[in-house]
Amino acid sequence: MARIAPLTKPYPDEFAQRMAILMRGAEPLALFTTLATNDRAWGKFTGGSLLDKGSPLSMRQREIVIDRVTARCGCEYEWGVHIAGFAAHVGLTAQQVHATVHGAADDPAWPSDEQVLIATVDALLDHKKLDNAQWTALRALVDEVQALEIVQLVAFYHGVSLICGALDLPLESNAARFPAAIGD
Structure with missing residues (x-):
């Protein structure tokens, strides 16, 4: 209920x-x-919401950030909605979808630029900030406007994850489900 x-x-x-x-x-x-x-x-x-057409990020960058945030927050509801709605469209492979949930930032499923996105999400969720080296790595990849958008996406989807968890929303019937860990 x-x-x-x-x-x-x-x-x-x-x-x-x-x-x-x-x-x-x-x-x-x-x-x-x-x-x-x-x-x-x-x-x-x-x-x-940051899903407007004015995003300075590519749709793929945006979805990688959202997928990683919601996976790390254990929000299968929102992760599943985004995977079902956008993963194929932005070209995420099955290995990359799996890595959003189970992989480390340096998972070989990701090219080096996308590893930076994953590492940025992980640092923000784990430490609530970026150290100088993490900020430098992010800025080597994106401009200042894009960096701010990434930080805001992490904050917004962390909040969405909290809302979904607090409301105990039932999973959408057409949404993806978290993949099992390899070996499970």
Whole structure:
């Protein structure tokens, strides 16, 4: 049973219009219908979203960061939504999808530039900051605007992971599931 009852159809007009664009005809995610029960929570959530078309990152960079954050936070809900929705589109291999959950930053599934993205996520989640060497490595890969976007993505999806965990959202039926560790 849901901890907070989600919106049900018929949805409020503004929400329905936004979902028609965002979900492209698919049913809204439980995360969205749950947060939209409270105008303030929904407004804060959508106001902080970084999935707009103005991102200075490539879609692949953005998805690698999101996938790693949500995997490291144990948020199978959001990880699964993003893997199902974007992994093939951005060219993530099966080994890379597995590595978002089980691999280290230096996993050979990743080219060196993407290892920097993974290492940046890991450092921010583990230490809540980047040391000078980590910042230098990130800046060798991306410009200042992109670096800030990466930090904001980590913060936002850490928050999304906390929301999903607190609400104990049921996994979306069409979303991916965490892969088993090799040898399990």
